[in-house]
Amino acid sequence: MSAATQAFLDMLAAERGAAANTLAAYRRDLAGAEELVGDLAKAPRARIAKLAGEWSALAPSTVARKASALRQFFGFAVDEGWRSDDPSGALPNPRTRRPLPKVLSHGEVEALLERAELEAGSGKPARVRQLALIEMLYGSGLRATELVSLPLSSVPRDAPLITVMGKGGQARMVPLSDRAREALQAWLKVRPREPASRFLFPSRNGKHLSRVRLYQLLKELAVRAGLDPDGISPHVLRHAFATHLLEGGADLRVLQTLLGHADIATTQIYTHVDEARLVSLVNTRHPLAQRRASD
Structure with a gap:
């Protein structure tokens, strides 16, 4: 790993208070990118653009995570004066749909x-x-x-x-x-x-x-x-805690505080869980659904 990426990780730990697991994930993604293109603080934009092909076999969510780590690094590198350009635009930007969390009944x-x-x-x-x-x-x-x-x-x-x-x-x-x-x-x-x-x-x-x-x-x-x-x-039980509270009438902002989510957009995933449950209930329990099944 280059000195620049190590400095970036040190910044995440010191200034943003990133958790150990978060730092480990960033380290893996940055180190993996450097194995493909070399020192990220010096790699030309054309070489960065080739990462899309290298990552083509990966899941969209994985590509999005890796690209996010690199975008944050490049922003840091520009601020530090290590790069005169920000090649983030050359990174792939796959559209990902966040999967609904598993929930216990x-x-x-x-x-x-x-x-x-x-x-x-x-x-x-x-x-x-x-x-x-x-x-x-x-x-x-x-x-x-x-x-x-x-x-x-x-x-x-x-x-x-x-x-x-x-x-x-x-x-x-x-x-x-x-x-x-x-x-x-x-x-x-x-x-x-x-x-x-x-x-x-x-x-x-x-x-x-x-x-x-x-x-x-x-x-x-x-x-x-x-x-x-x-x-x-453990995370499925955490999801059950959130979903069952929401079903019971809990306020979304309160749920955000209880879960420790920095962004309420993260908490809103549980409204989709409840919506999915209601749709499933209609499709399986409604008289017309039962009639179609019998036909």
């Missing part, structure tokens, strides 16, 4: 919670922790990284809200349901004290539970609950 969430509650009744620390994790994923709409990295000090004693550090180092307050509070209190009673860790959900090495392990725990629980594990993930 109320019944599927209930089945998952019932199984987690049943297993937590054994008193085993791993099962008690499992219930606390799920209650907070579905009850507060946390991202996987936000949840596993919660410090022990974040657990409120009396306040109904919990402080979460979101993307870009932005803190926000999210509600903690009575169910989640009870599950957390049960977890704190059996939470291991050794090795010492400042995290609410520590790992054996004293750090915090990994995102990968959280994914594994959820999928294993889904199998035991009789659900398709391919349709279960």
